[in-house]
Amino acid sequence: MHEVNPFAVLVAGIVPMVIGALWYGPIFGRRWMALMEKTEEELREGFNPLRTYGVSFVLALVTAFVLAQLVTEIAPGDVSSMEGSAGSGMVGVHLGLMALVAFVLPAAHQSVAFEKRKAGLAWLNIAYNGVALIAQAVVVAVWR
Numbered sequence: 001m002h003e004v005n006p007f008a009v010l011v012a013g014i015v016p017m018v019i020g021a022l023w024y025g026p027i028f029g030r031r032w033m034a035l036m037e038k039t040e041e042e043l044r045e046g047f048n049p050l051r052t053y054g055v056s057f058v059l060a061l062v063t064a065f066v067l068a069q070l071v072t073e074i075a076p077g078d079v080s081s082m083e084g085s086a087g088s089g090m091v092g093v094h095l096g097l098m099a100l101v102a103f104v105l106p107a108a109h110q111s112v113a114f115e116k117r118k119a120g121l122a123w124l125n126i127a128y129n130g131v132a133l134i135a136q137a138v139v140v141a142v143w144r
Contacts, residue, residue, distance in 0.1 A: 028124060067096075093134055
């Protein structure tokens with residue numbers, strides 16, 4: 001295991017929560033609910049925010065920690081001393097895109113192909129996960 005910046009992991013763990021609040025709120029909230037074929041009232045029914053957001057935050061921290069480990073593995077040197085934070089940021093963008101293609105796309109495809117989920121909903125979620133992964137990877141890459 002590589003040593004990671006715990007502050008970067010914490011901030012990167014918060015990033016998907018902020019992006020998700022915007023993504024599934026003012027940006028694409030209405031579209032998401034339409035694709036889910038649910039009303040706001042139906043979504044709130046039986047909703048436990050502590051469990052939902054708590055587990056999501058813990059998993060976001062795990063993702064941030066793993067991304068930090070992978071950043072160190074991919075670019076073990078101090079790229080910031082040679083290229084500035086832009087070089088480190090590009091390492092994060094690269095890693096986030098690789099994670100999106102390798103892990104998110106296959107899982108999303110399975111939900112569409114085998115669970116008969118709507119492709120539009122899958123693409124909306126894929127795009128969110130891509131933005132969140134890239135942002136997390138950039139945070140841990142720049143602040144390592």
